[in-house]
Amino acid sequence: xxxxxxxxxxxxxxxxxxxxxxxxxxxxxxxxxxxxxxxxxxxxxxxxxxxxxxxxxxxxxxxxxxxxxxxxxxxxxxxxxxxxxxxxxxxxxxxxxxxxxxxxxxxxxxxxxxxxxxxxxxxxxxxxxxxxxxxxxxxxxxxxxxxxxxxxxxxxxxxxxxxxxxxxxxxxxxxxxxxxxxxxxxxxxxxxxxxxxxxxxxxxxxxxxxxxxxxxxxxxxxxxxxxxxxx
Numbered sequence: 346x347x348x349x350x351x352x353x354x355x356x357x358x359x360x361x362x363x364x365x366x367x368x369x370x371x372x373x374x375x376x377x378x379x380x381x382x383x384x385x386x387x388x389x390x391x392x393x394x395x396x397x398x399x400x401x402x403x404x405x406x407x408x409x410x411x412x413x414x415x416x417x418x419x420x421x422x423x424x425x426x427x428x429x430x431x432x433x434x435x436x437x438x439x440x441x442x443x444x445x446x447x448x449x450x451x452x453x454x455x456x457x458x459x460x461x462x463x464x465x466x467x468x469x470x471x472x473x474x475x476x477x478x479x480x481x482x483x484x485x486x487x488x489x490x491x492x493x494x495x496x497x498x499x500x501x502x503x504x505x506x507x508x509x510x511x512x513x514x515x516x517x518x519x520x521x522x523x524x525x526x527x528x529x530x531x532x533x534x535x536x537x538x539x540x541x542x543x544x545x546x547x548x549x550x551x552x553x554x555x556x557x558x559x560x561x562x563x564x565x566x567x568x569x570x571x572x573x574x575x576x
Contacts, residue, residue, distance in 0.1 A: 351573050352407045352432055353378040354565065357399075359414035359438075360498050361486040362386070367413075369479060370554045373562035377569060384416070390497040392505065396422040403428050407576070409569055411435040413554060414444075414527070415498055418505055421538070424514050432572045434512065434539075435565060437519040438553045440531035441508055441538050448503040479555045513540045517568040519561055520546050521553040543568065 354377055356367055362384035371379055384390075385398050396419055403410070403423065407430050412420025417439025424434045516539040520532055536542055545564040549557040 351576060352409055352569050353380065354569065355379075355403065355408045355410050356381045357410065357412045357416035357420050358384060359416060360495070361490055362494070362498075363486055363489075366482055366486055366552075366555055368482065369558040370561055373558045374565065375562075377566060384419075386491075386494060390494070391501045392418045392422055395419050396426070399423065400426060400428075403430065405430050407432050409433040409435060409565075409572065411437060411565070412439055413437045414439055414551070415502060417441065417535075418508070421508055421512065424512055425508065425510055431514065432576065433515040433517070433568060435517045435519065435568065436535055437561065438521050438524055438527060438551050439518075440527050440534060441505075442531050442534040443503055443505045444527040444531045446528065448499065479552070482555065483552065507534075508538050511538045511540055515541045515568075515572060516543070517564065518542060518544045519553060519564060520544055521549045521551055521557075522546055523549060524551045524553075526551040 354374070356364075356379060358364060358366060358381065364381035364383055367381055382399055382402055384395060388394065388398065399419070400423060409432055410420045410423060412418070412435070414437070417436040418441055420434055420436065421441060424431060516535075518532075518535050518539070524532065536544070547553055547557050547560045547564070549560075554561050
């Protein structure tokens, strides 16, 4: 009904920065109004810079902001700017401190252009038992990325500083049980900085929204419904 639809969902994508990887989740979200904010392809890719670049795109209609993986610290920084229409924050398979101790090493590795990532590597790191269609989505996204942009975003994560302040806005943490890209300590860092936190532990790998879209959609809808009821 119209009551559930008062709040819309704004989504910020992970490292690849495009919207196609949200397709499985959006298909499960029913009549919840959703829109994706794509990350800028040019200019500095640090989380503070991106927050400045995207701040004006949030709009005035009540919304919940979802940051997936790379974009979690970005969504958190946007929330700290206190946009009046923002009612809640969702962090999916994300972190607020550098996600993995091996990241500085990854920043120094050569990143070949237009090379399809081997399917076994994607499966092991991110997807595991996901449907072939999801694997295909991910491979397509990776193939269109510029190596320079990937390196800038990896460096942004490696240099990530703790947030300058804590957040009192209602926050939902969608935390995968088998995340091989985000360390347990980095995922737990969310709890240090969010004063009003609900944690939803969902069985699955790092690409949780893609491989467990129904479970994620249920947690998101429940969170948005609660916010609508308290509005």
